[in-house]
Amino acid sequence: MAGKAQPKLLEVRDLRTYFHTFxxxxxxxxxxxxxxxxxxxxxxxxxxxxxxxxxxxxILGLIDSPGKIEGGEIRLNGEDLVKAGEARLREIRGxxxxxxxxxxxxxLNPLHSIGRQMDEVLRLHSDLDVKTxxxxxxxxxxxxxxxxxxxxxxxxxxxFSGGMRQRVVIAIALLARPRLIIADEPTTALDVTIQSQxxxxxxxxxxxKGASMILVTHDLAVVSEMANHITVLYCGNVVERGRTRELIxxxxxxxxxxxxxxxxxxxxxxxxxxxxPGTVPDIRNLPKGCNFRDRCPRAQALCGEVEPSxxxxxxxxxxxxxFPLRPGKRA
Amino acid sequence: MTAFFQSEFFYNxxxxxxxxxxxxxxxxxxxxVLVGPFLVSQNxxxxxxxxxxxxxxxxxxxxxxxxxxxLGTDGQGRDVWASxxxxxxxxxxxxxxxxxxSCAIGTLLGLVAGxxxxxVDSVIMRIADIQLSFPSIxxxxxxMSAVGTGxxxxxxxxxxxxxxxxxxxxxxSTLSEIEKEYVQAARVAGLPNSKIxxxxxxxxxxxxxxxxxxxxxxxxxxxxxxxxxxxVGVPITQPSLGxxxxxxxxxxxxxxxxxxxxxxxxxxxxxxxxxxxxxxxRDELNPxxx
Amino acid sequence: MxxxxxxxxxxxxxxxxxxxxxxxxxxxxxGKKGIRLDxxxxxxxxxxxxxxxxxxxxxxxxxxxxxxxxxxxxxxxxxxxxxxxxxxxxxxxxxxxxxxxxxVRAKMQMxxxxxxxxxxxxxxxxxxxxxxxxxxxxxxxxxxxxxAKIEALLARVGLNxxxxxxxxxxFSGGQRQRIGxxxxxxxxxxxxxxxxxxxxxxxSIQAQILNLMKDLRDEFGLAYLFISHDLSVVHHIADKxxxxxxxxxxxxxxxxxxxxxxxxxxxxxxxxxxxxxKEKRDKEEIELxxxxxxxxxxxSGCCFRTRCPFAWDRCAVERPDLHDVGDRQTVACHLIDExxxxxx
Numbered sequence: 028m029a030g031k032a033q034p035k036l037l038e039v040r041d042l043r044t045y046f047h048t049f050x051x052x053x054x055x056x057x058x059x060x061x062x063x064x065x066x067x068x069x070x071x072x073x074x075x076x077x078x079x080x081x082x083x084x085x086i087l088g089l090i091d092s093p094g095k096i097e098g099g100e101i102r103l104n105g106e107d108l109v110k111a112g113e114a115r116l117r118e119i120r121g122x123x124x125x126x127x128x129x130x131x132x133x134x135l136n137p138l139h140s141i142g143r144q145m146d147e148v149l150r151l152h153s154d155l156d157v158k159t160x161x162x163x164x165x166x167x168x169x170x171x172x173x174x175x176x177x178x179x180x181x182x183x184x185x186x187f188s189g190g191m192r193q194r195v196v197i198a199i200a201l202l203a204r205p206r207l208i209i210a211d212e213p214t215t216a217l218d219v220t221i222q223s224q225x226x227x228x229x230x231x232x233x234x235x236k237g238a239s240m241i242l243v244t245h246d247l248a249v250v251s252e253m254a255n256h257i258t259v260l261y262c263g264n265v266v267e268r269g270r271t272r273e274l275i276x277x278x279x280x281x282x283x284x285x286x287x288x289x290x291x292x293x294x295x296x297x298x299x300x301x302x303x304p305g306t307v308p309d310i311r312n313l314p315k316g317c318n319f320r321d322r323c324p325r326a327q328a329l330c331g332e333v334e335p336s337x338x339x340x341x342x343x344x345x346x347x348x349x350f351p352l353r354p355g356k357r358a
Numbered sequence: 359m360t361a362f363f364q365s366e367f368f369y370n371x372x373x374x375x376x377x378x379x380x381x382x383x384x385x386x387x388x389x390x391v392l393v394g395p396f397l398v399s400q401n402x403x404x405x406x407x408x409x410x411x412x413x414x415x416x417x418x419x420x421x422x423x424x425x426x427x428x429l430g431t432d433g434q435g436r437d438v439w440a441s442x443x444x445x446x447x448x449x450x451x452x453x454x455x456x457x458x459x460s461c462a463i464g465t466l467l468g469l470v471a472g473x474x475x476x477x478v479d480s481v482i483m484r485i486a487d488i489q490l491s492f493p494s495i496x497x498x499x500x501x502m503s504a505v506g507t508g509x510x511x512x513x514x515x516x517x518x519x520x521x522x523x524x525x526x527x528x529x530x531s532t533l534s535e536i537e538k539e540y541v542q543a544a545r546v547a548g549l550p551n552s553k554i555x556x557x558x559x560x561x562x563x564x565x566x567x568x569x570x571x572x573x574x575x576x577x578x579x580x581x582x583x584x585x586x587x588x589x590v591g592v593p594i595t596q597p598s599l600g601x602x603x604x605x606x607x608x609x610x611x612x613x614x615x616x617x618x619x620x621x622x623x624x625x626x627x628x629x630x631x632x633x634x635x636x637x638x639x640r641d642e643l644n645p646x647x648x
Numbered sequence: 649m650x651x652x653x654x655x656x657x658x659x660x661x662x663x664x665x666x667x668x669x670x671x672x673x674x675x676x677x678x679g680k681k682g683i684r685l686d687x688x689x690x691x692x693x694x695x696x697x698x699x700x701x702x703x704x705x706x707x708x709x710x711x712x713x714x715x716x717x718x719x720x721x722x723x724x725x726x727x728x729x730x731x732x733x734x735x736x737x738x739x740x741x742x743x744x745x746x747x748x749x750x751x752v753r754a755k756m757q758m759x760x761x762x763x764x765x766x767x768x769x770x771x772x773x774x775x776x777x778x779x780x781x782x783x784x785x786x787x788x789x790x791x792x793x794x795x796a797k798i799e800a801l802l803a804r805v806g807l808n809x810x811x812x813x814x815x816x817x818x819f820s821g822g823q824r825q826r827i828g829x830x831x832x833x834x835x836x837x838x839x840x841x842x843x844x845x846x847x848x849x850x851x852s853i854q855a856q857i858l859n860l861m862k863d864l865r866d867e868f869g870l871a872y873l874f875i876s877h878d879l880s881v882v883h884h885i886a887d888k889x890x891x892x893x894x895x896x897x898x899x900x901x902x903x904x905x906x907x908x909x910x911x912x913x914x915x916x917x918x919x920x921x922x923x924x925x926k927e928k929r930d931k932e933e934i935e936l937x938x939x940x941x942x943x944x945x946x947x948s949g950c951c952f953r954t955r956c957p958f959a960w961d962r963c964a965v966e967r968p969d970l971h972d973v974g975d976r977q978t979v980a981c982h983l984i985d986e987x988x989x990x991x992x
Contacts, residue, residue, distance in 0.1 A: 049366040074850035075821075188939045218711035219877065220936045223921035227935075245850060248880075248923035275925050289855035290925060291884035293907065299859050300884065303852035306820045539766035542726050543831065547780035548753040550746065561770045 035102075036206055036239050037063040037086070042099035044078075044085045051311040055081040055094070057263035060337075063207070068233065068240045070250030070271070072286075073260035076307050079243045082260070083209045086241075087126060088116040103207070122152040125200040129212035131192035134199075135184040141168075141195055142180030145202060152203040163202070171198045171228055190221035194228065201232055208233065211243040226253060247286060251275050256343075259283050262310055262318040265337055269344035277354035279346040281323050317349070325350045370642060377638035383631025391450055394443035399426070402436035402444060403595065409435050414609075417616050430616040432605060438616060441602055442624050448598040449625070452509060453578040456516035457571050463517065464524025465560075465567065471525065472532025473555055483529065486522045494519040495584055502590040509592055512585060516578050523570055531563035569640045576632035583625055599625045654738030655699040656839045656871040657723065657756075663731035664693040664715070664722045668944075690943045692718040694895040694951075695732070697970075700871045702838060707874040707886035709918070713940050715895040716875045717761075720843045723873060724758045725749055737838060754784045757832035761844035763824035767816040773827055774798050774812035781834040801830040805860060822853035829860065836868065843875045858885055879922045883907060888976075891915045894951040895943060897970065901977035911979040913956050950982070958989055 044056040055078045063069050073079045084090055086101055088108060101108040103123060108116065120126075128134050136144060145164040149155055155163065161180075168176035171194040184192055193213065200208055213229070214222040230253060233240050242253055250257055251271055258268040259282065267280035278284050288301030305322040308314055314321060320330040327350065335347045341354070362368055371377050400407050412435035418428045429438040471479040489497065498515040505511045535541060536559065544554045583600025585591035587607070592598045597605070599621045606618025668688045677686045693715045700706045708716040722729050725741060734742040741752050757780060760766035767776055777798050785791050799809045805826040816824055825845060832840050845861070846854040862885060864870055876882050882889055882903075889906050891899040891914065899912040910916045917934040936955045941947055947954050953963040962982055970978040983990050 049369045074852060190939055218940075219879070219923075220711065220917055220921045221939065223923070224935065226923070246923070247851070248925045251925045252923050285852060287925060289852045291855075291858070291880045292926065293880050293883050293919075293922065293924060299862070300855035302855040302859055304856075306822060306853070307850075539760040539762055540768040542721065542724075543758065543760060543766055543828075544768075544779065545726050546724050546753065546758045547831075548750045548783035549779065557771070558768050562768070 034065055035062045036065045036104065038102040040100040042085060042101060043097040044081050044090055044094060045097050046094045048093055053310055054263050056085060059265050061258050061268060063239050065239055066237050067256065068242060068254045070254035070257040071241055071243045071260065072247060072250050072257055074245060074307060076310055077260040078263040079260050080211055083211050083241060083243050086209060087120055087124060121148055122203045123205055124207045124209060125205040127196050127200050127208065127210040127213045129215050131196045134196050135192060137184050140181050140183055145199055148199055148202045167198045167202055170232060190217055193217060193225055197229060201236060204236060206238055208238055208240045210240060214249065247290060262313060264318065264347065267346040273342045273344055279340040279344050279351040280348045281325050281352060282319050284352055367642060374638050376634045380631045380634025380638065383627055384635055387446060387628050390443055391447040398437065398440040398443060400437045400440050402441045414614055429620050432617045438620050442621055445597055445599040445602050445621060446624060448592060448596055449579050449582060452512055452582050453575040456513050456520060456578050457574050459517040460520030461524050461567060461571055464521035465528050468525040468528025469532055469555055469559065472529040473536060473559065482525065486525055489522050495581060498581055498585055499590060502585060507590055507593060509596060512582055512591055516581060520574060524567060527566055527570060528563050531566065532559055535559050535562050565643050569636055569643060572639055573633060573636040576629040579625065579629060656702045656737060657873065658699040658735040660697050660733040661695045662693055662722060662729055662734060663695055664718050664727060665730045666690045666692060688944055691946055692895055692943055696897050698890055698900060700873060702871055703865065703869045705865060705872045705874055705885055705887045707876060707882040707889045708892055709876055709879060709882050709889060710892035711877060711940060713943065714892040716892050717843050720841045720873060720875045724841045750783065754835045755837050756839045757835060757837045759828050759832050759840060759842040759845045762848055763821045766828050767824055769816055773814055776827060777801060777830045777834055780831060784835050801833055805830045821849050822856060825849060825857050839871045841873045846881060847878060879918060894940060894946065896951050898952060899979045905975045905977050911973060912981050913958055914952050958983060960989065
């Protein structure tokens with residue numbers, strides 16, 4: 028770890044969020060733990076069905092029936108959000124934790140002007156007067172790169188393009204100066220040139236405001252450009268975590284290795300891509316032992332018996348694997 | 359069959375009390391109209407079975423009530439309970455047949471309008487719009503006064519009123535279906551339009567119709583009752599629930615309330631049951647709510 | 649044999665315009681000059697030319713709204729082109745009607761983007777895969793061979809015979825895309841138009857599908873028109889690449905030429921914006937401002953000038969044509985004539 032111990036902003040311990048459906052219990056998040064320090068950007072990576080979005084929703088207390096947080100702790104500055112009531116959670120959402128989703132239209136109200144929606148956040152979460160609030164809104168819109176802010180405040184969401192809407196959502200998310208921003212696939216729906224604008228903007232604004240961020244995404248490339256730390260999820264479990272560069276360059280878990288090798292990269296061209304064989308197992312019916320063993324090139328008898336737990340590996344890495352990779356070796 | 363009882367649909371059904379109540383009401387009406395007439399002693403439309411001495415008997419729990427006629431009798435001495443069972447039979451028959459006819463005609467027109475677009479679409483949908491800008495009871499009344507009364511005429515009037523909702527729904531779903539990639543794939547495969555409609559569009563636009571059809575039976579029962587109440591519906595020899603209410607209505611304020619109130623309650627329970635079950639179906643079959 | 653020399657696909661000045669509007673009532677406009685009918689036209693594809701040889705993979709890249717999917721669907725004759733030539737195996741099919749198209753469909757099939765929407769949820773896998781084949785079989789004897797062929801196809805794309813009796817919802821996204829590939833393959837076409845075939849898939853599954861598509865190309869000598877927004881995917885699979893912007897082809901080059909020496913400012917911006925897991929290389933940074941203009945009213949002159957960091961007055965007046973700059977690379981940009989302006 029780094030020399031000075033940074034204060035932990037968010038501590039998630041053994042979080043378990045299950046969905047009780049007709050077809051059985053879906054253990055979407057099954058014992059996930061991680062920490063986020065103040066000012067840190069953490070990437071939460073995994074494929075569909077990995078449970079990464081559910082982690083974000085659990086932290087926000089936005090799990091609806093048939094889902095339920097079955098256990099664990101989510102401590103924000105020491106306060107356990109799992110035990111907090113709905114009233115307290117509403118207070119926290121927007122003021123201490125805010126969110127940015129993939130589809131900006133889900134978080135913008137099509138019936139209200141942008142200005143009204145921005146003002147509402149400040150009215151709820153600050154004691155500023157009307158004039159100061161208006162000035163803050165204008166400033167924030169300019170910060171996210173929207174020109175003629177004064178005028179645009181009167182516009183409605185449908186008058187903006189997709190990229191502009193996502194800028195507005197980011198502006199709203201930053202308004203109340205939250206300490207943590209949860210961004211769930213914030214650029215997945217956007218074109219690559221717009222994506223790079225938005226990522227730059229988010230990086231700059233977060234650094235400026237000193238906030239922390241959880242970046243939930245399937246895109247390792249995006250995460251590697253944004254995050255300090257990466258946590259990799261597979262079937263609701265953390266399989267590996269560590270500092271971004273260490274994890275990308277020499278991961279210890281075969282799944283992480285497989286993910287990285289599956290990405291066609293501009294700088295090297297293999298005739299065939301490395302592929303992870305098979306598909307993600309049915310999450311209602313997980314295999315005994317390690318969830319990844321059926322797709323893993325290193326699996327041995329032990330992997331079918333004992334589920335590996337997250338243990339410290341070299342450097343900043345920890346991985347849940349009985350036979351972790353050594354640097355330099357391919358899977 | 360076991361597959362059905364293990365399905366998610368059945369699982370949710372068991373957890374929805376409104377669905378259970380609704381379907382129980384519907385089932386008891388179905389049972390009542392199928393076997394009910396065999397269980398009552400009197401056929402209310404067999405004049406030989408009637409006795410004017412029995413006229414206007416109150417329900418059995420009131421003074422002067424007769425245990426043979428537990429819901430009382432009307433002016434001709436007909437048992438109200440037996441009349442309801444026979445009447446519900448006619449009401450439900452009309453509702454179901456008119457629904458099937460509306461559904462068939464409306465679906466066909468909606469498919470054609472949505473798939474081919476252009477002038478055909480404009481013509482069909484403008485007729486539908488005009489139709490919708492009048493209250494359906496008014497259209498039915500107008501048609502009935504033009505073609506005369508009778509069960510067949512009621513069916514024609516209801517179908518003329520009922521097709522529009524199917525046509526509009528099917529047209530809308532067809533428009534979204536033909537944009538889907540599997541319809542484009544069928545074009546690339548070289549399927550002719552007729553096959554694309556039959557194999558790819560039609561099966562995928564039917565689901566929302568189940569809900570509409572269910573609720574429409576209830577609506578049709580009500581419209582038919584209104585027509586009969588207004589005297590332009592079914593003939594007096596084949597009284598539906600609506601006609602029973604009308605017959606009793608004439609003497610309602612003479613204190614002989616049971617002759618019209620009990621058929622009214624029957625209609626209410628039937629339509630209520632249908633709508634409860636229809637709401638459940640709507641929630642269950644709507645993929646957006648899942 | 650003249651056909652032996654004809655490319656598998658040859659597209660010349662392809663245009664595809666859609667008139668919006670709906671009914672007459674919706675299009676009525678009441679202006680100062682009285683009542684008139686409004687006729688808005690979306691210019692989705694504006695004169696695109698390229699050709700693909702047998703066994704070759706050509707990719708079209710660009711951002712949403714650039715017309716790349718419309719090109720794909722026009723070539724597959726889901727749409728009828730507004731203008732231009734469309735030669736498949738030497739035969740111009742742009743004006744073909746349904747009956748004339750049927751034999752052409754045995755030479756050209758399509759793979760779609762959305763593994764969920766591209767399979768009819770109410771058809772069994774064997775019926776889905778057999779659909780194109782059944783349109784091409786005339787005799788009962790041919791029809792009897794269909795089930796065996798379907799089984800072989802499913803095996804080839806990595807599914808098994810037992811899967812044939814199931815419905816699409818019982819499969820994962822990657823498996824569904826395999827079903828879609830088997831369907832396209834069923835008539836053994838020479839050309840497959842693939843519209844964003846992997847963009848809806850997880851990265852590990854994406855690699856499986858890309859590998860499968862490459863193997864099939866090697867095995868059957870297929871030509872692909874591969875539509876994608878993802879430069880790294882295109883870099884991996886394509887032999888040559890066309891970059892599209894607002895319905896125009898702005899650059900067209902063999903893969904290695906395009907990636908090592910991109911000439912059009914838009915191509916350069918795309919390359920600089922592509923995120924990468926590698927540590928930042930010493931790459932050119934071109935940041936684009938603003939967003940893509942509407943295809944309802946194209947800008948005058950060069951289509952890209954509203955976002956181009958190099959644009960000058962000439963770009964607003966004169967629409968640049970594709971210029972050959974050597975190495976089979978063509979670029980539509982005035983910077984080729986005036987390279988001294990190429991300073992950020």
